[in-house]
Amino acid sequence: MPTLRLGTHSLPNRLFVAPMAGVTDRPFRQLCRRLGAGYAVSEMVTSRKDLWNSLKTSRRANHDGEAGPIAVQIAGTDAPMMAEAARYNIERGAQIIDINMGCPAKKVCTKWAGSALMQDEPLATEIMAAVVEAAAPFGVPVTLKMRTGWCETEKNAQRLALAAQDAGIAMVTVHGRTREQGYKGLAEYDTVASVKAALQIPVVANGDIDSPQKAKAVLDRTGADALMIGRAAQGRPWIFAEIDHFLRTGEALPPPRVQDASDWLIEHLHDHYSLYGALAGMRSARKHIGWAVRGLPGGEEFRQHMNLLESCEAQVIALRQWFAELADQHERLPVSTLPLGDDGGDTDDASSQKEHAPKASA
Template sequence: MQIGHISLANNLFAAPMAGVTDRPFRQLCKRLGAGYAVSEMVTSRRDLWQSLKTTRRANHEGEVAPIAVQIAGTEPQMMAEAAAYNIDRGAQIIDINMGCPAKKVCTKWAGSALMQDEPLATAIIDAVVAACAPRNVPVTLKMRTGWCQAERNAVRLARAAESAGIAMVTVHGRTREQGYGGHAEYDTIAAVKAALNIPVVANGDIDSPEKAREVLAATHADAVMVGRAAQGRPWIFREIAHFLETGEHLPAPEVLQAKQWLLEHLHEHYALYGEYTGVRTARKHIGWAVRALPGGVDFRAVMNTLETCDSQVRAVSDWFDQLADTHHRLPAIRVAANDDLIEQQA
């Protein structure tokens, strides 16, 4: 699998998710089988580049290559400058966000709202590609099937993107109007794949190895991108990889192995965010990890009262040790895609 001149370990991708796919989470996904992981979206507004949120999102210290950064905005020149800003900070691939359905993004005509204005969308693509080409940095595009059911223009916009020099297109199989409701459809992704010569990635509702195989077969896509299903279950990538290669399922992770992965993730998380913010933002990751496990709901309630990194780590360690007394491996329980802990995917 290639994105421009960059080779990937496999065709299993972690989706960019606001508030989720920070550097520690991307690193975890890569350690557990993802061949590629895209950052949370970084604003194109220069006045926000020095904000704490943006500096954290642009921090790639120790990150395993390739480093892919998603940028969002509405002005071609600002988007070009944002691409250069992130390349200077280590980005090796730039992804343009035309897929986020969040109201706070779309009301500013960014994200999937850009699919309503194809000339502007194309101008942004042209500007970003022009900024990245001299530095040999591939540019990719993430979008939806269209703005609404009556306006599914993914094929037309994807063709324009390929002509402008985009190296890969990812399509989430929903319109902006759908948000994350209903079910993803894959016919549009298949049509995009049939229309292009560059790699196409299928995204939407991929929550199991069987689903990944089904979507690859239905769309003929070059890769699949997993978002919400990786929250609390980052080992889904190695599960999919094993199943696609052998047709067999990996055993569920051992409880103590899952504990070790989570603790390693927490230490990296605290190092990035510091004590106060780190404890609070780690709660959702811990909650996702335990939500479907025996006693997980009660443990989440306790976790939300803890105020220090040390107390959080001790509580997680003790809880998993207790679970290991009765379970050698994690119980095989799948969480519904509409679980109330799931956040928005860009």
């Protein structure tokens, strides 16, 4: 796939990491970029000024040592506040601003942010125009992530996407589900295709892209300019390299070597611990470890054992030993016996962590 430009930034490929709250932090973004993703958007940052100095927001806004372009997703319901949030993040290193109009999480939508904005097109348009105007003096492009609509009978993605283009939005990502669906059912791509056909700016397809073959099928179906992958990258960040290779050559890459997967995960964990600290890092790392071993031989038993460990050092030692034993039996990672999680993007903190980690890590 040819490269894609956003403002002055030329992206190395057209495979993007979805912004997922509680997942797509700086260590995870860097891991995915290292293993083949061409672009990564941060977890959503609130537009509420009173929360900017909170520990949660400061971690989400941490881009120390991160390669550009640095893309920050902002969420909110007030146009002036969203404009101020854009300026605030740009002054702290953001090179691209993404507007969240796709998150289906109840705690976000009940405040009329995220995908709830799709129900109020005048407000959504006002927010897009305000953020574009705020970012323009800095030469920072603004992008938008949205769903197909609020529900099956209210699919207004094409209309909103055209309004976004008119407002100066540089790129639109469409997740092929309504807000009503959440992450259930199957993504549909006809709406994505209709948005692509109507717009002159780049359109990104998102939803259920969990294999190289599915990636090609979605590109063929939608004509999209790029693909965004979320939950399918959890525990399998090398999916970007697999898709890139398949799209370029038509051939499937073999699974990574067990030793390589072990090295990548342990390096990721050390980066994770350094961002969150020992206690919070140990607890929040559990979900990443659980995703990495899910479906592998003995993976569920190891996950249960690992969730009882109470230090970063114990996690790393146990993980290194488990992978070493797996490497004695398999040179390359066995094919998982479980289906990959579908690619939702904008994952809610609570739902993401509740499913894959014990209560302590939520």
